Amino acid sequence: MSTPLIRLENVTKTYPGTEAPAVGNLTMDVYEGEVLVLVGPSGCGKSTTLRLINRLIEPSSGRIYLHGEDVTDIDASELRRKMGYVIQQVGLFPHRTIAENIATVPKLLGWDKARIADRVDELLELVSMDPKSYRDRYPKELSGGQAQRVGVARALAADPDVLLMDEPFGAIDPITRDRLQNEFLRLQQDLKKTIVFVTHDIDEAIKMGNRIAILREASEIAQIDTPEFILSDPADEFVENFLGSGAILKGLTLKKVRDIDLHDIPALEMPVMRDEALKVLEQSPEKTAVLLDKDHKPLRWISEASLNRTSQPIEKSGKPITVDLQPEDTLQDALGVMLQSSVGMAVVVDRKGKYLGCCSIESLASLIIGGYGAQGAV
Amino acid sequence: MDFFLSLWSFMASRGDEIQTGLIEHSIYVVSVLLSAGLFSITTGILTRRNVLAKELALSITSIFLTLPSLALFTIFIPLVGLGFAPSFIALFLYSLLPILRNTITGLDGIDYSVLDAARGMGMAPRQVLLRVQLPLAWPVILAGIRVSAMLIVGIAAIATLVAGGGLGDFIKDGLARLPLANSLESIWAGTLLCVLLALVIDLALQLLKRATISRGIR
Numbered sequence: 001m002s003t004p005l006i007r008l009e010n011v012t013k014t015y016p017g018t019e020a021p022a023v024g025n026l027t028m029d030v031y032e033g034e035v036l037v038l039v040g041p042s043g044c045g046k047s048t049t050l051r052l053i054n055r056l057i058e059p060s061s062g063r064i065y066l067h068g069e070d071v072t073d074i075d076a077s078e079l080r081r082k083m084g085y086v087i088q089q090v091g092l093f094p095h096r097t098i099a100e101n102i103a104t105v106p107k108l109l110g111w112d113k114a115r116i117a118d119r120v121d122e123l124l125e126l127v128s129m130d131p132k133s134y135r136d137r138y139p140k141e142l143s144g145g146q147a148q149r150v151g152v153a154r155a156l157a158a159d160p161d162v163l164l165m166d167e168p169f170g171a172i173d174p175i176t177r178d179r180l181q182n183e184f185l186r187l188q189q190d191l192k193k194t195i196v197f198v199t200h201d202i203d204e205a206i207k208m209g210n211r212i213a214i215l216r217e218a219s220e221i222a223q224i225d226t227p228e229f230i231l232s233d234p235a236d237e238f239v240e241n242f243l244g245s246g247a248i249l250k251g252l253t254l255k256k257v258r259d260i261d262l263h264d265i266p267a268l269e270m271p272v273m274r275d276e277a278l279k280v281l282e283q284s285p286e287k288t289a290v291l292l293d294k295d296h297k298p299l300r301w302i303s304e305a306s307l308n309r310t311s312q313p314i315e316k317s318g319k320p321i322t323v324d325l326q327p328e329d330t331l332q333d334a335l336g337v338m339l340q341s342s343v344g345m346a347v348v349v350d351r352k353g354k355y356l357g358c359c360s361i362e363s364l365a366s367l368i369i370g371g372y373g374a375q376g377a378v
Numbered sequence: 379m380d381f382f383l384s385l386w387s388f389m390a391s392r393g394d395e396i397q398t399g400l401i402e403h404s405i406y407v408v409s410v411l412l413s414a415g416l417f418s419i420t421t422g423i424l425t426r427r428n429v430l431a432k433e434l435a436l437s438i439t440s441i442f443l444t445l446p447s448l449a450l451f452t453i454f455i456p457l458v459g460l461g462f463a464p465s466f467i468a469l470f471l472y473s474l475l476p477i478l479r480n481t482i483t484g485l486d487g488i489d490y491s492v493l494d495a496a497r498g499m500g501m502a503p504r505q506v507l508l509r510v511q512l513p514l515a516w517p518v519i520l521a522g523i524r525v526s527a528m529l530i531v532g533i534a535a536i537a538t539l540v541a542g543g544g545l546g547d548f549i550k551d552g553l554a555r556l557p558l559a560n561s562l563e564s565i566w567a568g569t570l571l572c573v574l575l576a577l578v579i580d581l582a583l584q585l586l587k588r589a590t591i592s593r594g595i596r
Contacts, residue, residue: 056498081500091495095513095592105499138594154499164498 003068004029005194006162011052011062013045022048024218025062032161035188035195037209039202041242045219046198050164053196054080066162081105084155084193088167090147092139098124098150099135105158123153128183145176152184156191163195170199181207202243206231206250214239227254249332252364257334257348258327260367262357265345267292268302274314278307288343291315296354298324298347324349325359331367334359381562388563395547396571402543403575406469406534407527414473415523422481422519423507432482439478442471447533451540465534465542472533473526480522484515517591524583531576535568545571 006029013023023045030036038046051057053064055076063072071079092101099120106116121131127149139147148168155163169177185208188195199205205212206227213224216238223235231251234240243250266280266289281289281304291300291314302318309317323337324347337346338361345358389396418439425431442450450471454464488511496510538546548568555561 054498056494077500077502079500080498085495085498087491087494087498089489089491089494091489091491091493091498093492093496093510093514094489095595097594104501108500108505138592140594151495 002032004065005032005067006030006053006196007065007068008049008052009063009065011049011059011064013048013052013057014060021060021218023052023059024220026219026221028213028221028224030194030196032194033192034210035197035208037197037199037205037212038215039199039205039212039242040215040219040222042200044215044217046200046215047166049215049219050166050196050198053162054083054085054164056080081108081158082160082162084157084160084163086148086151086155086163086165086168088170090139090151092142092147092150092154094139097136097138098142101139101150102154102157104154105160109158111158119157123156126156126187127153129153143176144172145180148172148180152187156193161194163193165195165197167199168197169204170201184208203250203253207253214242227251249335252331252335255331255367256327257325257329257331257359260331260359260363262348263345263360263363265290265358267296267298267355268314269296270294270299270315272314274307277302277314278304281307286343286345288345290321290347290355290358291318292355298349298355301341301343303343319343321347324353326351327356331364335361335364338364384560385563385566388560389567392567396567399543399545399547399568400571400575402537403531403534403545403572406465406537406542406544407530407575407579410466410469410473410530411523411527414470414526415477417470418474418477418522419481419519422478422485423512426482426485435478436475436482439471439475443475447472447536448539451536451542455540460541462537462542464540465537465544469530469534469537473530476525476529477519477522480518480525481515484518485511487518488514513592514595517587517595520583520587520591524580527579527583528576531572531579535572545575 008026008028011023011026012021014021026049028049038049040046048057052059055064055071058076059072063070065071066079066082092098093104099117102120102123103116106119111119120135124131124134129146129149134142134146134150139150142150151168155165169180172180181204197205197208199208209227211224212227212230214222214230216222222242223230223239228251230239231243231247231254234243234247240247263286265286266284268277268280268289269292272291277289281287281302287304289302290298291302293299298321299315300318300320302314306318307314319342321341323340325334325337326349334346338344338359345360347358348356350356421435425435447468450468451464454467458464458467492510492514493506496506501509534544535546535549537544538550545568548564548571552561552564552566552568555564
């Protein structure tokens with residue numbers, strides 16, 4: 001990889017009056033455009049590490065580089081204006097409107113009013129909030145999720161290269177958190193910011209990170225690598241314990257349905273005759289077929305047995321298909337659907353709901369056995 | 379009923395004196411509030427990072443409040459003479475504590491995450507103070523100013539004893555001539571005017587509050 005955008009070199013932070021350092025001799029590189037997640041048990045110094053980067057905490061020794069330039073001794077406020085900063089409690093200014101909050105850094109940088117106003121509207125739209133209805137409101141009128149959207153918008157205001165995020169979605173309810181994470185990942189695809197993201201939640205780390213640094217006490221790096229590699233090859237017992245049981249299952253969130261080979265289960269399009277159906281079923285290795293409606297949307301699972309058992313019309317035999325998957329869904333979703341399905345498979349459809357194929361437990365298992373590391377390393 | 383009528387006629391006949399009294403009294407309130415406010419808020423800001431200095435400042439200003447007011451008005455006479463000066467000093471010392479205490483409480487009460495975000499975005503310490511801390515502490519500081527204002531209106535009536543004028547003149551005169559004609563009326567006139575002045579000042583501070591506190595934290 002190229003030269004790191006951010007480099008911490010032998011950075012140590014020891015608080016006065018304590019002997020053990022909060023961060024001990026840490027060297028860490030963050031590359032342009034990546035999301036590096038710092039994850040570890042509470043008290044491991046991950047937040048301290050983050051705050052050393054924008055020097056909200058001054059290092060006791062060591063150097064900090066940004067774009068290859070030593071920024072350890074430059075004016076801290078100037079440095080911070082180049083980095084977006086998002087924290088768990090959001091920290092919006094309650095006495096200022098949403099627009100004024102977002103305008104904070106542009107105002108510090110002396111942008112003119114028109115430019116600031118345009119930028120505020122642009123950012124509100126970026127975080128899916130209607131500028132007209134939110135611009136002039138105050139933070140107390142926002143829900144937790146909305147407040148953090150504004151927090152992110154505020155951090156992005158002056159278009160910094162770097163975003164520092166300290167458990168940004170930690171105080172938000174699970175459903176909203178999931179939505180915000182997804183939105184944020186989509187945003188990041190376009191923005192390509194260099195992001196250092198702190199969390200204590202390994203699942204969030206796996207989901208958000210291009211690379212993960214698992215930290216133990218005093219911010220010592222236990223392992224730093226892609227999520228795929230860490231999951232398939234934990235460096236030591238500490239990492240293994242931290243990943244917890246079910247590392248394989250966690251890995252399923254990293255892969256999408258489109259990453260696996262779809263099983264070719266024959267499809268029967270309505271209207272279809274019984275004899276014709278039986279012929280198709282006989283040739284199907286699984287002795288199963290998917291019944292489709294006129295628009296190619298899957299309706300039911302049809303098997304030989306179910307056809308022979310009743311004299312019901314074909315569109316009433318077999319089991320109905322209630323849930324389907326799209327190529328964008330994660331394998332974890334797929335596993336859930338498969339386990340619920342009566343035939344151990346899940347139907348995959350495209351955006352318009354048209355049948356594409358099926359995925360089975362076997363195809364999942366072969367992917368897992370094949371190893372994430374081999375297939376997934378970035 | 380008779381008393382109200384005689385009080386009314388007493389006040390109607392003393393228009394000039396009432397005007398002078400009100401003006402002198404108001405001058406005390408305004409000048410003391412401005413100077414004590416400036417002093418206390420500055421002290422609160424300067425000591426905000428040092429617990430020891432904060433406690434010391436609070437202890438000293440609360441001692442002033444425990445001194446008997448009569449004594450506080452008189453002990454400065456040897457230094458500054460009679461009239462406005464000793465009264466001003468006494469009232470100034472009295473009104474420090476409510477404003478200082480509220481300044482400190484207001485600054486301490488700000489959500490840490492707001493300050494963290496402010497610094498994290500690159501506000502210099504002075505910008506954090508002026509754009510975030512003071513605006514957020516202001517409602518609490520203003521509440522302290524209101525307490526001091528009420529305190530001053532009441533205690534300024536003692537200024538008359540050191541020849542400092544104000545509405546206390548009516549009360550003192552009445553007291554001196556008791557039980558002669560119009561003595562009780564004079565005492566009541568002074569008292570009522572003090573209450574009236576307090577109400578007007580409170581209203582003015584309410585308006586100031588409306589005008590200076592953001593809708594977001596009201």
